[in-house]
Amino acid sequence: MKDDKSDTGEMHKRREKMADERRYIIYYTFETGEKSRTETADEEERKDV
Amino acid sequence: MKRSAKMSELRWNPLLGEWLATATHRQDRTFLPPAGFCPLCPTAPGGFPTEIPEATYDIVVFENRFPSLSPNPPEPAIASSDLYPVRPAQGECEVIVYTPDHNSTLANEPVNQIYKLVQVWTDRYRELSKLEFVKYVFIFENKGEAIGVTLNHPHGQIYAYPFVPPRVETELEQSRLYQQKTGRCLLCDLAAEEKRDGRRMVAENDSFVAYIPFFARYPYETHIAAKRHAQDLTQFSEREQKDLALILKQILVAFDKLFNVSFPYMMVLHQKPSDGGDYDFYHFHIEFYPPMRSATKLKYLAGSETGAGMFINDTLAEEKAAELRGHIKAFA
Numbered sequence: 001m002k003d004d005k006s007d008t009g010e011m012h013k014r015r016e017k018m019a020d021e022r023r024y025i026i027y028y029t030f031e032t033g034e035k036s037r038t039e040t041a042d043e044e045e046r047k048d049v
Numbered sequence: 050m051k052r053s054a055k056m057s058e059l060r061w062n063p064l065l066g067e068w069l070a071t072a073t074h075r076q077d078r079t080f081l082p083p084a085g086f087c088p089l090c091p092t093a094p095g096g097f098p099t100e101i102p103e104a105t106y107d108i109v110v111f112e113n114r115f116p117s118l119s120p121n122p123p124e125p126a127i128a129s130s131d132l133y134p135v136r137p138a139q140g141e142c143e144v145i146v147y148t149p150d151h152n153s154t155l156a157n158e159p160v161n162q163i164y165k166l167v168q169v170w171t172d173r174y175r176e177l178s179k180l181e182f183v184k185y186v187f188i189f190e191n192k193g194e195a196i197g198v199t200l201n202h203p204h205g206q207i208y209a210y211p212f213v214p215p216r217v218e219t220e221l222e223q224s225r226l227y228q229q230k231t232g233r234c235l236l237c238d239l240a241a242e243e244k245r246d247g248r249r250m251v252a253e254n255d256s257f258v259a260y261i262p263f264f265a266r267y268p269y270e271t272h273i274a275a276k277r278h279a280q281d282l283t284q285f286s287e288r289e290q291k292d293l294a295l296i297l298k299q300i301l302v303a304f305d306k307l308f309n310v311s312f313p314y315m316m317v318l319h320q321k322p323s324d325g326g327d328y329d330f331y332h333f334h335i336e337f338y339p340p341m342r343s344a345t346k347l348k349y350l351a352g353s354e355t356g357a358g359m360f361i362n363d364t365l366a367e368e369k370a371a372e373l374r375g376h377i378k379a380f381a
Contacts, residue, residue: 007161007164007291008161008164008165008168011165011168011169011172013172018100018111018112019098019102023111023112023114024111024112025100025101025109025110025111025112026109026110026111027103027106027107027109028107028108028109028110028165028168028169028172029106029107030107030165
């Protein structure tokens with residue numbers, strides 16, 4: 001089985017303090033994230049099933 | 050007793066032998082805010098400052114503003130005793146925002162976005178498990194106002210408990226006893242039996258099976274189990290992560306198609322504890338507890354369920370699985 005992350009790209013994360021200076025927030029980004037987010041469920045669904 | 054604006058503590062229930070959290074500050078948490086004031090949306094330029102200052106994001110995790118558990122909890126407001134032990138509510142409560150799209154749901158997100166979420170879940174499980182005070186990382190989602198959600202923006206949560214919670218403890222004990230008796234994994238045998246029988250199967254791919262179990266408590270209670278014997282998310286290959294995303298997508302879309310509504314549910318991930326113990330006998334799985342029993346009726350937890358702990362399911366798992374199976378579609 002081939003394992004690759006070509007569907008999402010490599011995961012990156014950036015941790016920052018939130019505005020209240022007390023809590024943290026972590027932004028997770030993926031190298032090809034924008035492309036995958038624009039896909040719709042309908043586009044993914046196979047027409048033959 | 051001290052009074053505090055943020056009273057939060059763990060109180061021991063000697064009758065049931067389990068902890069509960071008091072978190073009085075949660076009474077004031079944001080409740081179904083009007084459009085334009087969702088705290089989980091990206092902050093628009095010049096607009097209402099949400100929890101997330103970035104104009105867009107992929108997936109975001111942050112500490113809950115109204116946590117039941119926190120890394121540096123206040124001292125309990127009431128004294129501990131032999132009969133009533135009390136301890137600080139130490140732990141971590143995180144919010145995972147699935148998408149910037151306020152009107153989406155996990156079911157409506159593409160498989161790739163769910164695959165990203167699986168990767169984020171895995172990272173959070175790994176990171177939170179490293180915290181000395183964390184003994185169990187519990188990933189879950191409450192979806193829909195029927196469940197009692199206070200924010201409709203698609204999101205899940207993580208509670209990192211300072212103990213193994215009782216429902217998981219029961220599963221662990223049953224799995225431990227089964228392995229002692231048979232030498233086998235209970236979840237492996239359950240998944241194999243559901244596949245052999247077939248009547249309660251809902252979906253399957255190379256790495257996971259989904260079924261309504263023989264012992265379902267809710268009409269559409271669905272379990273997703275790993276085919277390979279694994280105890281937590283960190284043990285899955287990339288292929289298995291993708292397969293998990295795929296089967297999640299299939300189940301979520303089928304739920305929505307049952308009654309052509311955005312189907313409410315509780316989704317919980319059951320993994321091994323993070324207390325350093327040996328849990329090789331345990332097995333990763335996901336459980337869904339949807340409250341709908343028909344297009345117009347909800348399953349309520351009433352006297353028998355709440356007071357006696359015995360669930361009464363008004364339906365047959367075999368019939369409900371056939372219904373759900375009829376809505377399973379393939380996704381690329």
